[in-house]
Amino acid sequence: MAAGRRPAWCCWYCWWYPALCAALNRPDLPDLAGIPGGHVSLAGSHLVLRLDGDGKEPPVATAQVQIGSVQVSVTDHPDLAPKDFLIFSDLPRAQAPVLGHPVTAYRMRTVGGAGATGTPGPGGYSRHLVVAKGPDRSGGSFDLSYWRRDATTEDDTALRRIAEAVLPTLQGWAATPPGT
Numbered sequence: 001m002a003a004g005r006r007p008a009w010c011c012w013y014c015w016w017y018p019a020l021c022a023a024l025n026r027p028d029l030p031d032l033a034g035i036p037g038g039h040v041s042l043a044g045s046h047l048v049l050r051l052d053g054d055g056k057e058p059p060v061a062t063a064q065v066q067i068g069s070v071q072v073s074v075t076d077h078p079d080l081a082p083k084d085f086l087i088f089s090d091l092p093r094a095q096a097p098v099l100g101h102p103v104t105a106y107r108m109r110t111v112g113g114a115g116a117t118g119t120p121g122p123g124g125y126s127r128h129l130v131v132a133k134g135p136d137r138s139g140g141s142f143d144l145s146y147w148r149r150d151a152t153t154e155d156d157t158a159l160r161r162i163a164e165a166v167l168p169t170l171q172g173w174a175a176t177p178p179g180t
Helices: 008-024 082-088 158-169
Strands: 040-048 060-067 070-077 093-098 101-109 125-132 141-148
Touching: 008 040, 008 060, 008 070, 008 158, 082 101, 082 125, 082 141, 093 125, 093 158, 125 158, 141 158
Parallel strands: none
Antiparallel strands: 040 060, 060 070, 070 141, 093 101, 101 125, 125 141
């Protein structure tokens, strides 16, 4: 490949993911995540390919940020509504809207790692807020997740603070009209 040329897939990848990652990798993210004084140790984005029967599912963009033992991520689901996530969790529940947009909250068990004994232990839970991109449930959703890899008690308000700060900066977010 000639110097300065990128593969064809790179143009789309470079256009979308830096914006998604930059929206999440904010200077105030440690405070929003409940870790004042924390520092981002890792930030990145990637593409998740989904397969369905007809092969027409669009790829899904995800950005992740690591702050100490906390991982925060946002995934853009262009074709799924918050209610579509009710089947993925042991404790799905609708929650109060975020910035006027419908929400589903759920948690998922994470995979535990091997401890000092070499025996795998149970993982914790990742908490998720799936928020519709539009106030009328149309146009897909954003799935924000928050996961702690330490024994610290979860900050249940952290994910909502992150959602309220990050979502309005994402491409595809539709602001709620005043008075609704």
